Amino acid sequence: MTLNKGLKRRAFLKHVGMATVAQLAAYTKVLPEIASLNQKNNPTKNKLPKWKGFNIPDYFQPDPWYVGAPTAEDYFKWVADWGFDFIRIPMAYPTYLKMTPHQKFIKEEDVYKIDEKKVNAIERTIYLAQKYKLHVSLNLHRAPGYCVSTGYNEPYNLWNEKKAQDAFCHHWNFWAKRFKNMSTSKISFDLVNEPSYRDNVNDSMSKTTAVPGALYRKVAQAATAAIRKENPNFYVIADGNNGGADAVPELADLNIGQSCRGYFPYEISHYKAPWVYPDPAYQPKPLWPGNIGGRFYNRAVLEEYYKPWLDLVKKGVGVHCGECGCWKETPHDVFLAWFGDVLDILTSNGIGFALWELKGDFGILNSNRADVQYENWYGHKLDRKLLKMLQSK
Numbered sequence: 001m002t003l004n005k006g007l008k009r010r011a012f013l014k015h016v017g018m019a020t021v022a023q024l025a026a027y028t029k030v031l032p033e034i035a036s037l038n039q040k041n042n043p044t045k046n047k048l049p050k051w052k053g054f055n056i057p058d059y060f061q062p063d064p065w066y067v068g069a070p071t072a073e074d075y076f077k078w079v080a081d082w083g084f085d086f087i088r089i090p091m092a093y094p095t096y097l098k099m100t101p102h103q104k105f106i107k108e109e110d111v112y113k114i115d116e117k118k119v120n121a122i123e124r125t126i127y128l129a130q131k132y133k134l135h136v137s138l139n140l141h142r143a144p145g146y147c148v149s150t151g152y153n154e155p156y157n158l159w160n161e162k163k164a165q166d167a168f169c170h171h172w173n174f175w176a177k178r179f180k181n182m183s184t185s186k187i188s189f190d191l192v193n194e195p196s197y198r199d200n201v202n203d204s205m206s207k208t209t210a211v212p213g214a215l216y217r218k219v220a221q222a223a224t225a226a227i228r229k230e231n232p233n234f235y236v237i238a239d240g241n242n243g244g245a246d247a248v249p250e251l252a253d254l255n256i257g258q259s260c261r262g263y264f265p266y267e268i269s270h271y272k273a274p275w276v277y278p279d280p281a282y283q284p285k286p287l288w289p290g291n292i293g294g295r296f297y298n299r300a301v302l303e304e305y306y307k308p309w310l311d312l313v314k315k316g317v318g319v320h321c322g323e324c325g326c327w328k329e330t331p332h333d334v335f336l337a338w339f340g341d342v343l344d345i346l347t348s349n350g351i352g353f354a355l356w357e358l359k360g361d362f363g364i365l366n367s368n369r370a371d372v373q374y375e376n377w378y379g380h381k382l383d384r385k386l387l388k389m390l391q392s393k
Contacts (some may be wrong), residue, residue: 046350048235048257048318051135052393053079053086054358055323059122060090060141061151070125074378075358080132083391087129088322088354089122090193092142093171094152096122105153111144111167114174123178130186137237137354138175139190139322144168148194148243150204157201158192159215168192168219169226176230188235190259190322191223194244210242213250224256239322240309247308252317260309262324262342262353264302267292269338272329286330288338299341310349321346321353325362332371332385340389347393355390364390 058070079087094103096118097110126136141147145156145164156164172189179187195216198206216238224236237257241248244261251258263269268286270276277283289298313319324342326335346353359365364387365380374381 045316046313046318047316048237048320049135049352050347050350051086051137051320051352051354052347052390053084053088053134053354054363055088055090055354055356056125056129057090057141057357057360058125059095060092061149070121071128071358073128073131076129076132076134078377079358080134082387085133085135086137086352086354087134088137088139088190089125090139090141091122092147092152093140093144094142104151106155108155108163111155112170119178126187135186135188137188137190137322139193139239140168140171141193143192144171146192146195146201148196150202153202157199158219159197159211165219165222169222172223173226173229176227176234180230182231184231184233184235188237188257189227190237190239191220192239194239194261195241196243208243210246213241213248216241216248217250217254220251220256221254224254235318237318237320237322244323247312249312252312252315257318257320258309258312259320259322260306260346260351262321262339262346264305264342265292265295265297268297268330268334269326271327273327286334286338288334288341299345302341302345306345309351313349313351319351321351323356324353325356328361328367328369332369336385336389339386343389343393353393 056071056075076087093111094106096115097106098113098115099106099110103110126138129136142149142152143158144167145154145158145161147154154164158164158168172191175189195211196208197211197215198208200206220238227234227236235257237259238248238251239259240246240261244259245264247260248258266276267284268288271286272283284293286292287297290296309319324339326339343353355363357363359380361368364383365377367381367383369383372383372385375384376382
């Protein structure tokens with residue numbers, strides 16, 4: 001997910017060395033601690049716990065587009081008091097590198113210059129969430145050589161170049177080593193946000209397609225080995241292919257979870273979002289259920305959309321919805337009607353979710369919607385109807 005208006009995102013996809021197979025085989029069994037935690041939190045076939053919570057995008061876009069204070073402790077307390085147990089932290093790896101302010105061009109030598117002070121700031125956010133018994137999922141929103149958004153000049157392509165893949169593994173090994181002695185109930189690792197393939201990773205106008213399955217498997221397998229080298233119990237999660245939309249059968253035997261999205265159809269979830277639909281002429285009115293832009297949408301269409309993900313669960317693959325929600329311009333009643341069906345399909349099948357975001361234009365706090373009667377919450381504007389829906393799932 002990218003919220004910054006100044007960023008050019010893809011047209012939203014509408015219409016280190018590599019580990020050997022033998023090395024990964026050691027990690028393919030569900031270990032006792034993981035199995036025990038799953039049984040307690042999610043008695044369905046889903047191998048991932050039914051985590052429910054929010055994204056905290058404090059570190060997902062560094063200068064020059066996003067500068068903000070880290071989330072304060074009170075927010076994590078509220079999340080826990082409301083009954084949630086999960087925080088996803090999407091990170092752009094330049095956030096914690098030794099780079100000059102507003103540096104857009106990343107050089108190969110920059111990629112390995114990790115700044116301990118910046119890492120400590122991220123770590124403090126992690127520990128604040130965990131203080132309130134919230135599981136933290138670390139995600140590379142921007143990885144060496146790839147991001148679903150442009151805005152930086154990457155020195156190489158994650159999918160095409162071994163140097164980028166080695167750097168990717170280096171960063172994940174760094175974070176895994178940082179928390180190697182931490183319980184799997186407290187932390188997990190989400191490899192790369194919304195993977196897709198384009199020849200030029202620095203060109204927002206280049207055509208995007210799904211990453212070839214065998215290639216995605218190769219990269220995910222290597223990063224998983226780099227993480228589980230430090231702790232073989234760690235949860236590892238891979239986002240769906242084609243920008244998070246598609247389940248990935250090529251990863252099904254690697255004992256890593258997969259993360260879907262709760263944004264379909266985009267004409268509802270991203271209605272009038274300027275980074276998705278820059279052409280103001282293309283703004284079909286969102287309805288639920290109803291005809292949007294010449295196509296009829298209802299719950300049955302949603303169920304068909306999520307069927308590949310539900311099939312993964314039945315086959316023993318862990319599934320979680322790492323991002324879901326709706327941009328502020330969608331009428332609130334349409335949003336809630338649609339989103340209620342999305343969450344019901346997921347949660348009734350043992351799949352947890354993380355709203356994008358806790359606070360901001362997609363959130364339950366300060367979402368800037370024009371058609372919501374907000375409740376005052378310690379000086380913030382709380383969308384109580386949305387909160388109740390999330391709590392009910």
